[in-house]
C-alpha cells in the first residue's frame with residue numbers, strides 16, 4: 367500500500383491515546399487518512415481525535431477495551447455500518463509486565479494475554495472479514511523485539527509478543543492470495559509512557575527499579591514518532607517482520623546467527639537493568 371499520501375484511506379488504530387499508537391494515528395492523519403481510533407484512556411483519545419479533526423480529517427473515536435470481545439464486536443459493527451472495510455488496521459494496544467516467570471501471578475497472565483494476544487486476535491477477527499471481502503488492505507500488529515529476543519525480566523510480555531509475531535507470520539501467509547498483507551512491527555527500546563504504565567513484580571516492583579527502567583528508555587531517546595514513520599515505511603515496502611530501532615535489528619540478526627549467544631546477551635541486559643552488574 368502506498369503510504370506517502372493516504373487521502374481517501376481509513377486507518378484504524380487501537381490504543382491510539384498514547385505513544386506509538388498516538389503518533390501513528392496522527393502521522394496517518396497528517397498524510398490525509400481518516401481515522402478510526404479506540405483506547406481505554408479517554409483523555410488521550412480525545413486529544414488525538416481533536417488533533418486529527420483540526421487537520422480536517424473525519425474521526426470515529428470510541429472507548430473500547432481490546433480485551434473485551436463483545437465491545438470489539440460492537441465497535442466493528444459500528445465501523446462496518448458507517449465506513450465499511452478499513453484500509454489499514456493497526457493492532458497497537460498493548461501493556462507491559464516487568465517480571466520473571468517466578469514472580470508472575472496467574473492473574474497477571476490472564477491480564478496480559480487478554481490484551482496483548484487476544485486484543486490482536488479480536489482486532490483481526492472482527493475487522494479483517496470486510497477487508498477480505500473487498501480484497502484489499504494491510505494489517506499491522508505491534509509485536510516487539512521481545513517477540514524474537516526473549517527477555518528473562520519480561521517473561522510473560524515476551525511470550526505474548528512471540529505469539530503476536532507467530533500470528534502475524536501465519537496470517538500473512540494465509541492471506542497472501544486474498545489481497546491482504548500483514549506486517550509485524552518490532553520497535554526496540556522506545557521512550558513512551560509504557561515505562562510508567564507497565565505492571566511490575568518481584569525485584570522490578572520497587573520505585574527505584576521503576577525509575578531505572580524509565581531512565582533507561584529516556585536515555586535511549588528513541589521516540590514513538592520515529593516508530594510511526596517506520597511503520598508506514600514497512601507497510602509501503604510490504605515487510606513481513608519489521609525491526610525498527612538499531613537494537614531491534616541487532617537482536618534480529620543475532621538471533622539468526624546464534625540463539626545461544628542471544629540467551630547470554632538477554633541475561634546480561636536483564637542483569638544490567640536490575641543494576642546487578
Ligand SMILES: NC(=O)c1ccc[n+]([C@@H]2O[C@H](COP(=O)([O-])OP(=O)(O)OC[C@H]3O[C@@H](n4cnc5c(N)ncnc54)[C@H](O)[C@@H]3O)[C@@H](O)[C@H]2O)c1
Pocket residue numbers: 380381382383384385386387404405406407410430431432433458459460461462481485508509510511552553554555556557558559560561563590
Ligand atoms: N515502548 C516500547 O519500547 C515498545 C517496544 C516494543 C513494542 N511496543 C508495543 O507497542 C504498543 C504500544 O506501546 P507504547 O509504548 O506506545 O505504550 P503506551 O502505554 O504509550 O500506549 C499504549 C496505549 O494502549 C492503550 N491500551 C492499553 N490497554 C488497552 C486495552 N485493553 N484496550 C484499548 N487500549 C488499551 C493505553 O491506554 C495506551 O493509550 C504495545 O503493543 C507495546 O507492547 C512498545
